[in-house]
Amino acid sequence: MKLYDRGKIIAGIVIFLILITFPFWYGKGKAVTPPELDLDTPAIQQLADKSCVEDAAFMRENHMKLLTAWRDSVVREGNRTYRAKNGKVFEMGLTGNCLKCHSNKDRFCDRCHDYVGVKPSCWNCHIVPGEVRQ
């Protein structure tokens, strides 16, 4: 079998493989430390029982699903109260509830979202407290 332009084709394949594997060998051996989330806000300091609406493990894994469920519940059904697994009742709300405690979005939400490369579209509309122009 004759391969026309053998040199160009093989060179092309080699360049392609180098480029496609670039992220792997460039990042080899470098460890990116997971972000440290900052829970030190005035509102959290004042809490006697320093717990979120659900336990931390659940929140870490499911906060996005919980927020979507809250969103649909508030907007579509007009139901604004959330009954946690332990029976505590909370008002549903991203800026109205979550960010009251986690008032340090840049050191809590953003650190992890940047690390895993997700861009939630919440902030296109919802206003981050403290971002308000006077």
Add this chain to the structure above:
Amino acid sequence: MTPTRRQFLIIAGISTLGVVCPSVARLMASRSESAAAPGLKAKRWAMAVDAAKCRADCTDCFTACHNAHNVPDIGNAKEEVKWIWPERFDHVFHAESHARIPEAMRTRPVPILCNHCDNPPCVRVCPTGATFRRPDGIVMMDSHRCIGCKICLAACPYGARSINFRNPRPFIGKLNPDFPTRSKGVIEKCNFCEERLARGFLPACVLACEEKALVFGDVEDPKSEVRQLLDRKFTIRRRAELGTKPQVYYIL
């Protein structure tokens, strides 16, 4: 030993009670819980606009609403975003307008807003269900689901809907942090202050009006202010002949 007829009936009665009582108790508990939730509730929210009471050049209700809901002021009529705004009489009541209408009535602008129709055309055409009618009559916008297709814009016979042709944030004078803005490419309109009703407050425009020209309440409740006004006075609705069953009533 086989039970006597009397014993059998006693046991059957007690068993029935045992099954019924806990479920009744649970039902009562859930009812008291929902009653405890704060906020104003109604069978059918409606508004009456007594345009005759409006002061000339008064903009209180428009500014109160637009400040409360972060409505941008683009400064360009083609891209205008509005929830409640003044309009000329002959534009609002085209069919009712004629040359012999009293001068004062003809020249006075009428405040107009979304009519929260009982048969809303916008809801019927929305392909994503982003706009929907709540059981209490409020026609809501769910911006999360809006894809900006503008079909509702064309369907609404009242021009009550606006689209954000660009990011509205830079055009909002003073942001109200308690209410979200919208993003580029979503439709917005009056929501009868749904978020305020949930907290137990009347709509912002109604509270802002010093002349009490805007009356809001449950039209199904014979004791409500709006119902008593409708029982007393002759009111008209905008383009009711279209069959949209608008729920904003005008006194002229």
